Amino acid sequence: MNIIIFGPNGSGKGTQSELIKASFDLTHIESGDIFRGHIKGGTKLGIEAKSYIDAGELVPDEITIPMVLETLSDVTSSGWLLDGFPRNVSQAESLLRSLSESNTSLDYIIEIKLERGIAKNRIMGRRLCAKVPNHPNNLFIDAIKPISGKCRVCGSELKVRADDQDEAAINKRHDIYYDVSAGTLAGAKYFIENSSAKHINVDGTQTIEEIKQSLLTQLHR
Numbered sequence: 663m664n665i666i667i668f669g670p671n672g673s674g675k676g677t678q679s680e681l682i683k684a685s686f687d688l689t690h691i692e693s694g695d696i697f698r699g700h701i702k703g704g705t706k707l708g709i710e711a712k713s714y715i716d717a718g719e720l721v722p723d724e725i726t727i728p729m730v731l732e733t734l735s736d737v738t739s740s741g742w743l744l745d746g747f748p749r750n751v752s753q754a755e756s757l758l759r760s761l762s763e764s765n766t767s768l769d770y771i772i773e774i775k776l777e778r779g780i781a782k783n784r785i786m787g788r789r790l791c792a793k794v795p796n797h798p799n800n801l802f803i804d805a806i807k808p809i810s811g812k813c814r815v816c817g818s819e820l821k822v823r824a825d826d827q828d829e830a831a832i833n834k835r836h837d838i839y840y841d842v843s844a845g846t847l848a849g850a851k852y853f854i855e856n857s858s859a860k861h862i863n864v865d866g867t868q869t870i871e872e873i874k875q876s877l878l879t880q881l882h883r
């Protein structure tokens with residue numbers, strides 16, 4: 663079973679990807695891992711990509727697309743879950759064409775929908791329990807709101823992660839994601855309209871458990 667998942671930062675895409683991966687024994691391929699894997703492995707594509715990254719430039723699609731395809735074709739589990747790619751329309755076009763040329767089936771396109779303002783709040787509202795890192799706390803999610811400023815599970819102090827408070831970086835990522843003319847949402851639309859894969863729409867305002875259940879009832883081998 664091969665799946666592509668779309669969702670903005672803050673939508674819980676990473677969490678859901680882990681849950682889907684575990685439920686269906688899929689290889690979770692996150693866009694950043696693809697570059698890191700090829701660069702570490704010293705592949706021809708990795709060496710080319712590194713020269714762009716070192717120069718502070720975007721790696722062109724002519725290198726990125728074959729790298730993604732190679733990574734997908736190396737998967738030995740019962741399928742893959744592609745996360746964080748394509749990021750724009752041109753990548754979507756190239757990837758869809760390449761999947762079809764290589765006779766690679768795509769079964770599902772998952773899209774977690776969440777309004778931009780809510781997604782941003784959810785990132786900036788994350789709080790980490792000082793004692794148990796996986797105690798979930800978030801100022802903007804009612805189900806896991808801290809209690810009197812302390813961890814809702816164990817009462818410990820809460821911390822923030824610096825990345826989560828970097829508003830400029832969050833805005834930059836969301837600018838790319840929510841751009842409906844050339845960005846990720848445009849790429850998702852292109853994929854949905856031009857691929858025969860089943861499209862699963864998920865309301866990102868639901869709880870992690872609700873989203874998981876909704877996905878599990880809609881995904882079939």
Ligand SMILES: [Zn+2]
Pocket residue numbers: 791792793794797813814815816817818
């Ligand atoms: Zn705690």
